[in-house]
Amino acid sequence: MDILPTSFKDWPIILEINLVLGISFLILAFMLLCVVFYLRIYKNMRNSRKEKLEILLLDFINNYLFNDEFDKSKEIMEFGARHLKTGFDRKIALKQLLIFHENLKGESSALIKELFFGLGLYNFLISDLTKAAWYNKARALFVFCHMDVKIPEELVEPLINSNRNEVRQQAILYLLNQPADNPLGFLDKVDRGLTLWQQIYMEDSLKNYPGDMPDFSKWLDHKIASVVIFCLKMIADHNQFENTPAMLKLIDHPDPGVRQQAIISLRKMEVQEMLPILIHNFPRESTALKQEILKTIREIGSEKELQLVAPSINSKDRALKIDYLRIARYFNPKIAGSKLKAFNTDQLGLSKLSL
Amino acid sequence: MKKRILVIEDNPMVVKSLEFKLNKEGYEVFTAVDGRNAMEQLEAENFDLILTDLMLPFVSGSQLIEHIKKQFPSIPVIVLSSATQENIITDAFTMGVDDFITKPFSPNELALRVKRTLGKI
Amino acid sequence: MEINFNQIIEIASWIFLAYGLIICAGYIFSAIFSLIELRDYKRAHNFKDELALLQSSHLPKISVLAPAYNEEANVIENVRSLLTLDYPFFEIVVINDGSADGTLQRLIANFDLYQDEMVHYTHIRTQKVRGVYSSKNTAYKNLKVIDKVNGGKADALNTGINCCSHDIICCIDVDCILERDALLKLIKPFLNNTKKVIASGGIIRVANSCTIEDGRIIEVRLPDTFIARAQILEYFRAFLMGRMAWSRVDGLLLISGAFGMFDKKIVIEAGGYDHNTVGEDMELLVRMRRMMRERKIPYTVGFVPDPLCWTEVPQSWKVLHRQRNRWTRGTVETLTLHRKMLFNPKYGVLGILSTPYWMFFEWFAPIIEFFGVLFFIFLMFFGHVNWMVFAIFFGVIYSFSILFSITALFFEEFSFQQYKKPRYLIRLLGTALLEPIIYHPFVMWAAVKGNIDLIRGKKSWGKMTRTGLSNPTKKKSNVDSQLPQSKAAEYNTKKTTNISTQTSEH
Numbered sequence: 001m002d003i004l005p006t007s008f009k010d011w012p013i014i015l016e017i018n019l020v021l022g023i024s025f026l027i028l029a030f031m032l033l034c035v036v037f038y039l040r041i042y043k044n045m046r047n048s049r050k051e052k053l054e055i056l057l058l059d060f061i062n063n064y065l066f067n068d069e070f071d072k073s074k075e076i077m078e079f080g081a082r083h084l085k086t087g088f089d090r091k092i093a094l095k096q097l098l099i100f101h102e103n104l105k106g107e108s109s110a111l112i113k114e115l116f117f118g119l120g121l122y123n124f125l126i127s128d129l130t131k132a133a134w135y136n137k138a139r140a141l142f143v144f145c146h147m148d149v150k151i152p153e154e155l156v157e158p159l160i161n162s163n164r165n166e167v168r169q170q171a172i173l174y175l176l177n178q179p180a181d182n183p184l185g186f187l188d189k190v191d192r193g194l195t196l197w198q199q200i201y202m203e204d205s206l207k208n209y210p211g212d213m214p215d216f217s218k219w220l221d222h223k224i225a226s227v228v229i230f231c232l233k234m235i236a237d238h239n240q241f242e243n244t245p246a247m248l249k250l251i252d253h254p255d256p257g258v259r260q261q262a263i264i265s266l267r268k269m270e271v272q273e274m275l276p277i278l279i280h281n282f283p284r285e286s287t288a289l290k291q292e293i294l295k296t297i298r299e300i301g302s303e304k305e306l307q308l309v310a311p312s313i314n315s316k317d318r319a320l321k322i323d324y325l326r327i328a329r330y331f332n333p334k335i336a337g338s339k340l341k342a343f344n345t346d347q348l349g350l351s352k353l354s355l
Numbered sequence: 356m357k358k359r360i361l362v363i364e365d366n367p368m369v370v371k372s373l374e375f376k377l378n379k380e381g382y383e384v385f386t387a388v389d390g391r392n393a394m395e396q397l398e399a400e401n402f403d404l405i406l407t408d409l410m411l412p413f414v415s416g417s418q419l420i421e422h423i424k425k426q427f428p429s430i431p432v433i434v435l436s437s438a439t440q441e442n443i444i445t446d447a448f449t450m451g452v453d454d455f456i457t458k459p460f461s462p463n464e465l466a467l468r469v470k471r472t473l474g475k476i
Numbered sequence: 477m478e479i480n481f482n483q484i485i486e487i488a489s490w491i492f493l494a495y496g497l498i499i500c501a502g503y504i505f506s507a508i509f510s511l512i513e514l515r516d517y518k519r520a521h522n523f524k525d526e527l528a529l530l531q532s533s534h535l536p537k538i539s540v541l542a543p544a545y546n547e548e549a550n551v552i553e554n555v556r557s558l559l560t561l562d563y564p565f566f567e568i569v570v571i572n573d574g575s576a577d578g579t580l581q582r583l584i585a586n587f588d589l590y591q592d593e594m595v596h597y598t599h600i601r602t603q604k605v606r607g608v609y610s611s612k613n614t615a616y617k618n619l620k621v622i623d624k625v626n627g628g629k630a631d632a633l634n635t636g637i638n639c640c641s642h643d644i645i646c647c648i649d650v651d652c653i654l655e656r657d658a659l660l661k662l663i664k665p666f667l668n669n670t671k672k673v674i675a676s677g678g679i680i681r682v683a684n685s686c687t688i689e690d691g692r693i694i695e696v697r698l699p700d701t702f703i704a705r706a707q708i709l710e711y712f713r714a715f716l717m718g719r720m721a722w723s724r725v726d727g728l729l730l731i732s733g734a735f736g737m738f739d740k741k742i743v744i745e746a747g748g749y750d751h752n753t754v755g756e757d758m759e760l761l762v763r764m765r766r767m768m769r770e771r772k773i774p775y776t777v778g779f780v781p782d783p784l785c786w787t788e789v790p791q792s793w794k795v796l797h798r799q800r801n802r803w804t805r806g807t808v809e810t811l812t813l814h815r816k817m818l819f820n821p822k823y824g825v826l827g828i829l830s831t832p833y834w835m836f837f838e839w840f841a842p843i844i845e846f847f848g849v850l851f852f853i854f855l856m857f858f859g860h861v862n863w864m865v866f867a868i869f870f871g872v873i874y875s876f877s878i879l880f881s882i883t884a885l886f887f888e889e890f891s892f893q894q895y896k897k898p899r900y901l902i903r904l905l906g907t908a909l910l911e912p913i914i915y916h917p918f919v920m921w922a923a924v925k926g927n928i929d930l931i932r933g934k935k936s937w938g939k940m941t942r943t944g945l946s947n948p949t950k951k952k953s954n955v956d957s958q959l960p961q962s963k964a965a966e967y968n969t970k971k972t973t974n975i976s977t978q979t980s981e982h
Contacts, residue, residue: 014489015865018872025875029882033905036882039889040901058368062375066462099368106461135519166520197667200532233534288741319597391690412656413690415560417615439531440564446614
């Protein structure tokens with residue numbers, strides 16, 4: 001123990017620091033451990049409450065929907081008063097109702113809405129919407145949108161320009177799902193690009209849009225490329241053939257993403273008129289777009305067009321060459337056999353090719 | 356005798372509602388929450404109709420349908436799925452399913468289609 | 477002599493303190509960042525609404541690439557389970573990397589495969605492809621099997637990249653267990669970003685002792701062996717704290733090879749997986765990020781904290797040693813290959829934070845620690861150990877590691893709480909108390925040994941450092957000269973579940 005008694009006195013500071021650090025680590029660790037245990041107990045209690053309530057809800061809702069002998073007004077009052085006391089309870093109820101609403105339609109959806117109002121969930125969500133936390137706002141909008149419940153528009157409008165992507169998305173979707181003449185009117189106000197995610201949800205909402213599909217060509221000159229791309233997708237999905245002249249112009253759009261989507265959409269609509277433009281543009285396009293053009297030729301063109309672009313395929317561009325050969329074989333199964341063989345076997349001797 | 360229906364679906368809410376509704380319509384309802392359990396029940400018992408989802412745990416709906424059409428070609432199959440893509444629906448009919456109901460579904464309409472499909476055989 | 481020793485000891489202890497403080501700071505930052513990231517993630521995914529995604533026809537199509545080497549025993553079951561993933565458009569590409577057993581025959585027989593004569597791309601040079609198989613059966617139309625000459629995991633994945641049809645690839649280990657919604661969850665970063673997303677990765681969970689039926693986790697159980705439990709704590713620290721925090725500052729350098737999604741075009745442009753490093757998963761992401769940075773294209777890498785992928789971790793000390801040895805070599809190789817990025821502000825967060833972090837904490841830490849132990853033994857040998865001082869120093873290190881593990885445990889409780897039984901919590905706590913004494917020194921030694929092996933084998937690895945970002949295909953002869961047997965042996969024990977763990981004891 002006392003081999004170095006003098007040196008011990010020489011550096012007590014460092015030891016002290018270490019000692020203090022060590023002890024504080026232990027105290028912190030202990031405190032965190034208490035938090036862990038607390039979290040565990042808290043979550044367990046919540047979970048068991050949730051499971052119980054879910055079973056009750058499932059039974060209650062099924063009776064409400066399918067049991068003709070069920071005393072609806074009386075039971076709804078009773079259930080609300082007895083089982084839905086806290087915000088947490090209401091959230092669980094909302095979740096269950098949403099699942100029902102998502103899976104059932106026809107006469108059942110009206111009954112589900114009845115339950116939504118009857119259990120006081122509307123007021124609960126309206127107060128959430130006016131509260132500050134963004135995730136509560138997003139959820140409230142989500143539920144209103146999915147339950148097809150109309151709320152005062154002045155509550156939604158300011159949220160379109162929310163800083164949180166999630167709130168913006170829910171606000172957009174809510175507005176999109178409102179039975180109005182112009183479901184995409186908000187696109188004029190959009191100042192940030194639409195993510196693919198938002199586009200997919202918008203596409204999904206439009207599928208269920210009850211009115212006449214809006215004319216998507218209105219936004220083909222929008223300053224944001226992703227809005228144009230979205231509209232191009234929708235034109236093809238909804239077969240708005242009257243818009244093909246406007247779309248053909250976009251094959252020369254400065255943004256390559258727009259050009260690509262224009263080709264894809266026109267291909268889906270089988271617009272033969274674009275083939276000459278594509279063949280003309282082929283030499284100066286990037287490989288990705290060249291591949292898109294080749295695919296278009298395969299689907300709506302013929303061997304003639306394929307031969308027209310062939311001279312512009314650089315022999316070093318292997319991916320394009322392979323695409324070309326595949327399509328050549330597709331048009332004319334006889335010719336390509338030996339050529340393809342050559343392609344497959346020489347893959348180890350590609351010294352000339354830079355990839 | 357009551358007609359026996361096997362419902363294969365992994366969403367507990369849908370299972371419960373289908374059970375409730377079809378019971379009310381006077382059918383005997385059996386449920387399986389995944390493809391594997393469904394296989395076991397198919398081996399053990401006889402059914403008059405099968406109502407199945409396409410996306411299922413363990414054994415996918417299409418694998419299950421293949422199996423049913425091979426082993427029990429006489430049992431009609433109705434698909435209940437959230438898929439609306441055309442090719443998925445076409446594939447299902449190619450495999451020989453009798454009807455395709457998309458979610459969200461109307462319980463009354465579903466009951467009618469079940470009745471119609473059972474009436475055909 | 478006495479004074480000299482004291483001076484050495486004093487200098488050593490100040491270095492110790494400084495190093496310790498840096499680690500503490502790193503720890504506090506990662507704890508705070510991952511707390512914010514996890515909280516935001518949970519809030520943003522408050523409500524499940526995947527129906528719209530499943531119904532969309534504009535969702536990017538995914539090719540799942542699963543390399544298989546001598547997997548005869550489980551391959552059928554694993555592929556069946558992969559085919560039941562929830563996603564509207566995906567294909568499963570199994571790459572049989574020259575297996576010596578009946579892997580291919582079993583696949584052909586079970587899935588009614590026939591040889592497809594289709595030409596495939598050769599974006600990346602690989603070993604020879606012997607055949608591409610598709611199924612005659614509609615139920616398996618999403619399945620493609622590629623039979624090729626053995627070339628290692630990187631080569632197998634590159635072949636998959638050449639032969640697959642979709643633009644997003646998801647690379648997995650064929651023996652890992654995926655949750656059904658794994659693809660849907662992992663694709664989200666790609667959809668939900670205005671920036672270009674080049675890759676996204678997920679958390680790897682430990683599957684040992686869990687109840688698994690038909691390729692699905694039925695019940696999550698805590699492993700019975702200490703060694704596996706210690707790895708659970710390590711994975712918590714690495715994923716829930718480490719990666720989560722790195723993801724917050726967009727400085728992720730590693731997506732586990734066991735489960736990661738990539739933009740195929742970017743992977744091809746970067747040159748695909750590198751056969752010449754044992755850490756091909758880390759190396760690829762670093763190379764992709766470096767390329768994007770050098771081209772000045774804004775981009776990001778996504779990270780999804782949901783438990784989506786489960787894998788078996790080594791249960792024997794020997795296998796663990798080999799795994800950690802390899803991870804160390806992979807890290808060192810990647811860092812030396814991309815040493816240009818170190819401390820280089822041109823590479824942003826990667827240059828000033830991520831790569832230095834990896835160098836100091838992942839590469840140097842075990843070495844420094846090792847020398848610390850040597851120094852201690854040296855002092856003991858000369859009888860200069862003050863046991864009081866030793867006890868205090870040891871106490872600091874020990875209490876810090878406990879604090880670290882318990883924080884990680886807290887994150888698990890806060891986020892996903894997979895180990896439901898109270899008993900599990902107590903056992904994990906016990907593991908946290910023992911881990912710094914029993915498990916940690918072993919892992920440290922494996923890392924040091926990795927460095928030694930790397931220096932010893934310098935000649936054979938020497939060529940690699942010249943490659944950098946340039947064309948990996950030029951190194952053909954180099955690949956051929958490697959013994960296929962040794963490659964294969966490595967393949968088998970290889971779980972690419974590379975994780976980063978900030979260690980504390982130095």
